[in-house]
Amino acid sequence: MTLFIEQCLNGLQFGLLLFLLAAGLTLVFGIMDLVNLAHGSLYMIGAYFAATFAAWTDSFVLGAVLALLATLVVGMAVEVIAMRRLYGRDHLDHVLGTFGLILFFDEAVRLIWGPEGLSLPLPSWLNTAVTILPGMQYSAYRLSIIVVSLAVAVFLYVLVMRTRIGMLIRAGASNREMVGALGVNIKLLYTLVFGLGAALAGLAGLMQAPILTVQIGMGENILIVAFVITVIGGIGSVRGAFIAALLVGFVDTLGRSYLPDLLRLVLSPNAASTAAPALASMLIYLLMAIVLVVRPEGLFPASAK
Amino acid sequence: MRKTLLAAGTALLLAAGPAMAQQKSIKIGFVSTFSGPVAVIGNDMRNSFELALDHMGRKMGGLPVEVIYEDDGFKPEVGKQKTQKLIESDKVDFISGYIWSNVLLASIKPVVDSKTFMVIANAGASQVAGELCSPYVFSTSWQNDQTPEAMGLYMNQKGVNSVFLIGPNYAAGKDMLAGVSHTFKGKVVGQELTTWPAQLDFSAELAKAKAANPDAIFVFYPGKAGVQFLAQYAQAGLKGKIPLYTAFTIDETSLPLQKDLALGVPGAQEWVNDLPNDANKKFVADYMKKYPGHRPSFYGAQSYDAANLIASAVTATKGNLTDKEALRKAFEKADFKSVRGNFKFGNNHIPIQNFYLQDVVKDAKGDYVLKTVATIVKDYQDASHSKCPMN
Numbered sequence: 001m002t003l004f005i006e007q008c009l010n011g012l013q014f015g016l017l018l019f020l021l022a023a024g025l026t027l028v029f030g031i032m033d034l035v036n037l038a039h040g041s042l043y044m045i046g047a048y049f050a051a052t053f054a055a056w057t058d059s060f061v062l063g064a065v066l067a068l069l070a071t072l073v074v075g076m077a078v079e080v081i082a083m084r085r086l087y088g089r090d091h092l093d094h095v096l097g098t099f100g101l102i103l104f105f106d107e108a109v110r111l112i113w114g115p116e117g118l119s120l121p122l123p124s125w126l127n128t129a130v131t132i133l134p135g136m137q138y139s140a141y142r143l144s145i146i147v148v149s150l151a152v153a154v155f156l157y158v159l160v161m162r163t164r165i166g167m168l169i170r171a172g173a174s175n176r177e178m179v180g181a182l183g184v185n186i187k188l189l190y191t192l193v194f195g196l197g198a199a200l201a202g203l204a205g206l207m208q209a210p211i212l213t214v215q216i217g218m219g220e221n222i223l224i225v226a227f228v229i230t231v232i233g234g235i236g237s238v239r240g241a242f243i244a245a246l247l248v249g250f251v252d253t254l255g256r257s258y259l260p261d262l263l264r265l266v267l268s269p270n271a272a273s274t275a276a277p278a279l280a281s282m283l284i285y286l287l288m289a290i291v292l293v294v295r296p297e298g299l300f301p302a303s304a305k
Numbered sequence: 306m307r308k309t310l311l312a313a314g315t316a317l318l319l320a321a322g323p324a325m326a327q328q329k330s331i332k333i334g335f336v337s338t339f340s341g342p343v344a345v346i347g348n349d350m351r352n353s354f355e356l357a358l359d360h361m362g363r364k365m366g367g368l369p370v371e372v373i374y375e376d377d378g379f380k381p382e383v384g385k386q387k388t389q390k391l392i393e394s395d396k397v398d399f400i401s402g403y404i405w406s407n408v409l410l411a412s413i414k415p416v417v418d419s420k421t422f423m424v425i426a427n428a429g430a431s432q433v434a435g436e437l438c439s440p441y442v443f444s445t446s447w448q449n450d451q452t453p454e455a456m457g458l459y460m461n462q463k464g465v466n467s468v469f470l471i472g473p474n475y476a477a478g479k480d481m482l483a484g485v486s487h488t489f490k491g492k493v494v495g496q497e498l499t500t501w502p503a504q505l506d507f508s509a510e511l512a513k514a515k516a517a518n519p520d521a522i523f524v525f526y527p528g529k530a531g532v533q534f535l536a537q538y539a540q541a542g543l544k545g546k547i548p549l550y551t552a553f554t555i556d557e558t559s560l561p562l563q564k565d566l567a568l569g570v571p572g573a574q575e576w577v578n579d580l581p582n583d584a585n586k587k588f589v590a591d592y593m594k595k596y597p598g599h600r601p602s603f604y605g606a607q608s609y610d611a612a613n614l615i616a617s618a619v620t621a622t623k624g625n626l627t628d629k630e631a632l633r634k635a636f637e638k639a640d641f642k643s644v645r646g647n648f649k650f651g652n653n654h655i656p657i658q659n660f661y662l663q664d665v666v667k668d669a670k671g672d673y674v675l676k677t678v679a680t681i682v683k684d685y686q687d688a689s690h691s692k693c694p695m696n
Contacts, residue, residue, distance in 0.1 A: 003516040010508040115344050119532065119562040122540065129542020139540045142508065211540065212505045213532045213562055215342040221503055257509040260497070273498050277474040281500045 002136040007257045008250070013142045015249020016149035020204035021222060022229035022241040023156060024197025030173040030236020031193055034083065035091050037098040039201050039226065040219025041105035042078075046071040046202025047209040047218065048109060051118040060123045067206050068199055075198020079191050087190075106216050117215035120206075145207050152203065153242060160238055169193060173236040228284055232291045234298025243299060248284050255280040328398075328624050331370045333615065334391030336384055336402040336412065337426075339376040343528040345558040346404055346604050347376070350426060352596050353605030354401070356588070357612030359595070366619040373397065377408050379502065384408035385415070392419045398626050399424065401611045404527075404604065406430035406449060406476035410437075417441055420629060422618075422636065426611040427604055429655075431480045435692030438653040441629075443636050445610040445643075447575055448655045448687035449480030450487060452552045455573040455660035455681045456523065457488030460550055465521045466491040468550075469514040471534075472525040473501035481525040481552055487688065494519045505533050511541045519547065527553045535566040555665060557602035560673045567665040567673065575656070576606040576645040577663045577677040584642035600674070606644050617641040649684075653693035657686045 025039050049070045054063025078101070086097050121127075122141055129137040160166035168189055171179045180186045205219065212218065229248055233240025260276035267275065291299065335354060337347035351374055363370050373395055377384035384403070391397045392415055400416055401424045403409045409428035416423045417439045425433070425444040434448035460468065470485060470493060472478035478498060486493055495517045497510040514522050522543070526534045531554035538544060544566075551572045560567060578589050578601060588609055592601040601609075614636065621635035622628060639650050648658040662678045 003512060006512045006516075007509055010512060013508070014506065115348075117342060117529065117562065119536075119564070121564065122536075127539055129540075137542050139508075139537075139542060141540045211533065211537055213529060213536065215529060217341060253509050256499075256504075257513060273496055274474060274479070277498050277500045277504070281503065 002133070003257075005133070005136065006138060007253055009138055009142070009146070010257075011250035011253035012246065013146050013149075013249070014253055015246040016146055016153070017204055017208060018222070018225060018229055018249055019242050019245035020149060020152060020200045020207075021226040022233070022245050023238050024200040025226050026230040026233065026236055026238065026241045027169065027173075027193055028197045029230060031169060031176070032083075032087060032172075032190055033176065034086060035094040035098065036083075036197075037095060037223070038078070038101035038105065039197070040223035041102050042071060042075055042198045042201040043205035043208075043219035043222065044109065044214075044216070045074055045105065046205035047120070047214040048113055048118065049202070050206035050209055051120040051214045052113075054120055060120075060126070063120075064206050068203055071202025071205075072195050072199040075202075076191050076195035078198070079194035083190075083194060084187075102220070109216050115216065117213055119213050120209040122210045126210075141210060148203075148207065152200070156238055165189075165192070225284065228288050230298075232288055232298060234301040237298070237300040240298055240300030247287065251283050251287055252280070255283040259283075328368055328626055331365050331368050331399070331615075331619060331624075331626075332395065332397045333370065333372045334388070334395060334397035334400040334402075335372055335374045336377050336387050336391070336400070336408075337374070338379045338404055339374065341379055343379055343404070346528055346602070349558055349599070349602050349605040350402060350404070350608040352599070353588075353592065353601055353609040354426075354612050356592055356595055357609045357616075360587075360591070361613075361616055365616040366622070366624040368619070368624050377403075377405075379405070379408075381405075381407045381411035385411040388412040389415045392416065392421055397421065399615050401608070401615070402426055403428040406480070409433065410476055413437065413439075413442065422615075422629075422632060424611040424614055424636075426608040428477070429480070430476050431483075431687075431689050432476075434653045434655045434687050435689035438693035438695055440633050440695065443614065443650065443654040444656065445614055446607045446656075447658070448653075448689055449477050450484035450689070451685060451687050452573050452575070452660060453481045453484030453523070453525065454488045454688075455685065456550055456552050456571075457485045459571065459573065459662055459681050460485075460521060460523070461488070461490050465489075465550075467494045467519040468492075468521045468523050469494055469517050469519040469547075470496040470523050471507070471510050471514065472498060473504075473530065474498035475501045477527075478525060482523075484552075485523050491520070502530070505530065507534055507537050508541070511537060511543065514547070515541065515543060521548050521550055523550045523552075524554055525552050528559065529562075531555060531559045532562040532566075535563050535570070539566050555675070556604070557600040557675065558604070560665065560675070563665075564673055568667075570665065571678070572663050572675075573660050573681060574603055574663050574675075575658050575660055576603045577661050577675055578606075579674075579676050580645060580661075582642075582644070582646050585644040585646075588644045610641075610643050610645070613641040613643070614639065651686050651690045652696050653687075653690045654695075655687050655690065657684050659683050660685055 028036050049067035053066040126141045130140045132138050229244045233244030259280045263272035263276050337350050339347040375387035399422050403425050404427045406428045423442045427446045429447045429449040470482045472482050549570050555567045617640045618635040622631050648656040651657050660681050662681050663675045664678045668674045
């Protein structure tokens, strides 16, 4: 039983982390109609900044805060310099343009930090396990990821549902032209939203850094999963992204932990332990396929066009 | 004009004639990973191979050496393409390198079919030592099972009664986990294979290992994955509770990132940087002189040996590469000063060699270094050799 609870916590932690990435992606996609493949690069930049600033300041928390601000600035700069040229053009142009950005960021990181990658060591108070239930210990760091991500989710909810900016964001997601026609400074709104998305990606990256280390191209694999989440959740919907991210997190983690045992019931132990990881890594794509069949618009489509 | 062309053509033909009969230079193809997160390993192998060439004056048997390095991008299909390109269009005389067992398994057929001599500098897929063994394929590393088998022996010495095994789901990962089970006398209470190389978060596997409550965890994660595993093992609160035993998880390419996390975690290896033979002292000292800020790893040591093995065969046959039989015999002698101390080849062309226990310590300068603690097993031969029909 404690194992099951622990695996659920692992799934929750993974899901919440994915939510941070997917929220930015879905906001940018929903509001600006922009396919941003370079979202994973911002995740990587956040991790590199955090490792660097933490080494300079000798404090993990201070490093993380500085990295978050720096990624926000980089994100807004990318929007002003590069993304503005892409609005209103074909999606293929977005893909090409932002793919170019991936190459640019990878090479820039290689030039600045070198090819070896960095590590972001945790302070000792995070690098242990804490007792959360009698007889059950859980990684303090993963627990803090859960807490921070939940706080960010609440913040996003309040921002999107309860503030004026949030109203504009929602309006932008359902009808961009109308928002512009009503005299809203759409340029500024776009820059802010893109910066927010970048900061969320950066936060995800810097929180993953102590677990996965910091390396070039670290954002590429996880970006695919983030796209899966935006598709499952419904493009442009932050609430959809939240639910879908948790679904994906649980399906992936529980699949990895219980599929080998399930397969052993029907296959030889050797075949089961080989086939299970392959099958477990396909589960989230199966989930996406099923959702697409049942609800092609995603679970929570933002606009009813 | 036509006359000059004709004359030039004749001259070219004349020049080409003798070259076919007699070797003018030695061309070596070297396939490894030079891009992406594991490029540090490929770079270490290239650095060591280059250093070996420097030490022999960039000549083998009096002939100048040219090396073509190709990047496999960490992908079996790319490795195979690059291997075919080296053989078919570059027409290399020898081929070396190969970090990954799955890349090796994809690439080996074109090499053997073309009867090109291959010296594997790392990958140790058990099939290549057994049923796929070939007169043209040699290794300066090991068969995958050997190192974890040595670790299994060490765990017996330490009185470990139960172990949980974790490793990646590809050719080498399966060999490694099987290897521990060959020699370990206690109980294997669980085994987890993870998607390779995409999965980097081992939370689910660590939770299962913890729940199984074994005496020890054995793990095989080469390259960057080793850094991630050690970090997550500490974060899960397992450090100091369930001891970790490793193979190919801690080395000089991963230590700069693992740092404190690697202290006190034992590993088995056929080469350690402080082995006291002269060839090794020279290799390690000159490597650190030529590449300041870097230390050679076992990947590099095996590549250095690969260059020297090729040189020994070329020298013994006086640069006559057409007599494949003589060349094979020269290779089989392993007549060179290996940095691990001299070794013999088994019938399957895999070294019969010692395996050492290594540990991580901080040296006087505060750097993290590996040091030899003990010899676990001497002159150890791999189990697959009986499946190899050569003798």
